[in-house]
Amino acid sequence: MQPQIPLTRDIVFVGGGHAHALVLRMWGMKPLPGARLTVISPDPTAAYSGMLPGHVAGHYPREALQIDLVKLARHAGARLILGRATGIDLDARRVAVSGHPPVAYDLLSIDIGISSEMPALPGFGDHAVPAKPLDAFADRWQAFAEGAPKGARVAVIGAGVAGVELALAAAQRLGPDAQVTLVEAGAALSALGSGARRALLRHIARAGVTLVEDAAVAAVERDGLRLADGRLIASDFTLGAAATRPQGWLTGTGLALREGFVKVDEYLRSVSDPAIFAAGDIAHLTHAPRPKAGVFAVREAPVLLHNLTVAATGKGVQRPYRPQRDYLKLVSAGAGRAVADKWGLPLDGAWLWRWKDRIDRKFMAKFDPLPAMPRPALPDPVAQGVAEELGRGKPLCGGCGAKVGRADLSAALAELPPPRRADVIWGAGDDAAILRHGTGAQVLTTDHVRAFTEDPWLLARITAVHALGDVWSMGARPQAALIQVILPRMAPRLQTETLREIMAGAAEVFGAEGADVVGGHTSLGAELTVGYTVTGLCDRVPVTQAGARAGDVLVLTKPIGTGVILAAEMTKAAPGAVVAGALASMARPQGAAARALAPHAHAMTDVTGFGLAGHLLGMLEASGLAATLDLAAVPVLPGAEALSAAGHGSTLLPANRQSMARMFLTESPRADLLFDPQTAGGLLAAVPAAQASEVLAHLAELGEPAAVIGTLSEGAPFLTVEG
Known part of the structure; x- marks a missing residue:
């Protein structure tokens, strides 16, 4: 077995200009083993300047001039950090990013435009x-x-x-x-x-x-x-x-500048720091000054890639960039x-x-x-069923799309004996275990996700929101969290920097809820995985899935569709803006929404891996009721329905659909989203119909969008979908 190549060097791109975009394309076709490539950009797309006049004239739609950095990053195997660079610490070798922890680098390239x-x-x-x-x-x-x-x-x-x-x-x-x-x-x-x-x-x-x-x-x-x-x-x-103005934050970096532009030598390296390169309009070519034009950025790309490779490997000779005199x-x-x-x-x-x-x-x-990069071929022979388990070439999803199906999990849990302790309450339909203590109760839950974004800070935030869902849905106040992290094999300095970003993301989410991160466990493995064990406190009886009543309405606090978007992103089929919207939705905490819903909700759960339909079915089974969903009223993330219609779906989608095979459901791409596994999804609450308007108004005041998506009625657990 070939050993996993450890990550030893951080190469960071600031900006998604034309030179960087071309380097990312070439990098994806021949990546440098052992190097972790990071792209920092405030937007998921970058506009191509050559087509701007045509867009203004109406010749090209907006999407025609957009270079999709999300797809490029996936192609290159790079982590994309959606944030705006605001400074560089040359001594610590870190890039300051607005709203994000500083990002460490060994080599840095700047292509941020003007x-x-x-x-x-x-x-x-x-x-x-x-x-x-x-x-x-x-x-x-x-x-x-x-x-x-x-x-x-x-x-x-x-x-x-x-x-x-x-x-x-x-x-x-x-x-x-x-x-x-x-x-x-x-x-x-x-x-x-x-x-x-x-x-x-x-x-x-x-x-x-x-x-x-x-x-x-x-x-x-x-x-x-x-x-x-x-x-x-x-x-x-x-x-x-x-x-023609450079971005002002460069003046505070200590780099050598000319009128605010980064002075580079013939190798596109900063004349004051050989670990930093610059290309495109932001670079001032000290050896051959030229006007600002996209043609230079395009021709700088192969030189930049070569010189970064030489600097990262310590092998080879730097190649000079010789711009043409006229163009x-x-x-x-x-x-x-x-x-x-x-x-x-x-x-x-x-x-x-x-x-x-x-x-x-x-x-x-x-x-x-x-360019489509070929997948490694399966060895021949292999045991029967291997190709089928690999999904006929479909990559395994991250987030909740990588979970075990509801039916398989329920079958396994059925083998567990009931709790023997009188102070431990747990049922297969509960979101978390309930531990009695004093006059109140403590809830205990755990969750972890396989990485679906290469930004460890964002992954830690979303996973924290995801793990807290079980606590919020029971009306509990988050108390403490233990973090579990599996890092891919990497050099000690990269381990430290990655863990620093993860801990910062976790501390922000839990700290905002008044909870503490009190330790955890780390290990090295095949891929990045982050999880938490979380406790919460209840002053009142916890809200479970079993208390819903006939006549209640169903309130959902987040749109669905993260699973199909993440699955499509893995195949470079999801537009960058759609992916950015899904990530933003997943990163939005639900504490305020939970506190608004808990005093009114007869039952509540969070919508995660089993999809909206699966989690609703759990509530129906626990409460002994039937439900009718208004499909048109179910909020959907932008782009999710179109991706569903195009045939994209999570690896968990078939198992989720199969678990609901006995239910009558409308056949359509939008209906398929009811089975879509959600990561850090919204809260689903059964609320008295008479209080629904008041609850929705309160949620709106808190900046929490929510929708009434259906009703509960007497009858055996069954889900009917209309619309």
């Missing part, structure tokens, strides 16, 4: 939209363009290439009645050759865009741009495309045309737009679909 913000211009922050960051601009533009009135007015600050492209695109999108104005402090398009400049000026005139040159902007006002000479350029949407500039001119500029030779025409379109689509095709 901004077009103009903070020194009065009113810019309140009344203008910078063209960069691209994602934020695209969101604002789409919202404006979809509701823009006839004759909408747009003002663009800066008549360089970017400003002209965006002005012409805006004019095309908004139609001939729009009033688009370009304002430039000097001469427009001064960076282009004279021929290309003349061609673009003709396009500006053809599109009816007003060009105002040699005009300084004094302020941005609610109704437009105030020029230094007092004139007002009326505007309903003001766009800033004149500035082909294809400038969108609106109306399905483009202008080319290289070596001062201009070209103009619709064929250039088609060429640019092919180039852009070819670049984006590198990321969707990503």
Whole structure:
């Protein structure tokens, strides 16, 4: 048996720029054994700048210019941390991340792009939209363009290439009645050759865009741009495309900078710290300064990958990056045309737009679909049933999707003798054991999950929420927790850093509930697993699954669909924004919701591995009732139903469905989600119908979305689904 290769080096990418995206793609095809790759990004996607003018003009939908970092990270085997970098501690070799513990590195690469913000211009922050960051601009533009009135007015600050492209695109999108104005402090398009400049000026005139040159902007006002000479350029949407600014937090890092940009040598290494690299717009090439353009980031990618590999292995020779002196500039001119500029030779025409379109689509095709990496073949021969147990190639899910099915678990638990102690109460339908003490009760539960995210801090938070579900659902106050962690084999320093992040995530969730993490157990194993043993205290009789009454309504506090989303993510089929939404839902604690529900609930449970239908069935069996669900009223996570319709599902889904085979259920992708195993799912409570409106209003005041999804009635345990 080949030994597991331990992790010994942390390589961290800050930002999801074009160079990093290409390196991730190449890394996935040939990863470096022993290196743990981490990507820090505030968003699950990164916009491709080359297609932005086409999106503004209406040629491309928003998703066409999005590089999905969640899928890229899965392809590369990298952990993705959704957070914004705010600093670097060069001595401790850690990256500060907003809302997340610092992330340690051995090697660091920065590719965070730039901004077009103009903070020194009065009113810019309140009344203008910078063209960069691209994602934020695209969101604002789409919202404006979809509701823009006839004759909408747009003002663009800066008549360089970017400003002209965006002005012409805006004019095309908004139609001939729009009033688009370009304002430039000097001469427009001064960076282009004279021929290309003349061609673009003709396009500006053809599109009816007003060009105002040699005009300084004094302020941005609610109704437009105030020029230094007092004139007002009326505007309903003001766009800033004149500035090229690095992110301000870099000035506090101690790195050598030039005008805020990271100074790198010919090997793309920081000139002040050889453990740090930079690429793309944020890098200043000290050996060959160049303007900010995506073509350089694309060509830096293989050099960056090679040099990071040399630095991580200590083998080989660093490769220099030699940028070309000139490059082909294809400038969108609106109306399905483009202008080319290289070596001062201009070209103009619709064929250039088609060429640019092919180039852009070819670049984006590198990321969707990503190259499929072959799975290791099974040895031959193998025992009968191995292929079937492996799900015919389907990877084993993480989270609650990796649990044993309800029927199998119930059969095993049936073999246990009843508690012998008078102070121990436990039944197969209870969420946790109840321990009598004094005049009250203590509840005891345990849970753990196989990793479904490579971010150990986020995994620890979600697992804590998941484990606390049993305590919350019984109306108990969390008291204490023991943590159990299995780490993959790694070097001692990586163990320490990983455990630091896990403990920080656990302490945040339990501390917010007034509970303490009081120790635990760690070991090394095949993969990351986190679990907790949790106790809680009850002043009143604990809420169990057995007290529901006919006439109660069913209240659910979280949308369902985490299982199908996580399963699809493992196969790189779930959109990054959908995955980010599911992770955010899972990480949302339910303590406030539980405290609002417990005084009213006749019965309550948390929805986890057996799915909404399975956990509801447990309540029906314990209470001796039947239920009717309104399928349309069941809240579903964005994207979950579409993934279900596409055939995705958790490895536990068939067992969950089989356990409900005797029930009458509607056949549809949405109905399949009733069997979807949930990780850190919501609370399901049986509440008197007369109190439902009051309870929902209270939950809404607490910021806890909830929905009434069905009713309980007399009858043998049976689930009917309508809608």
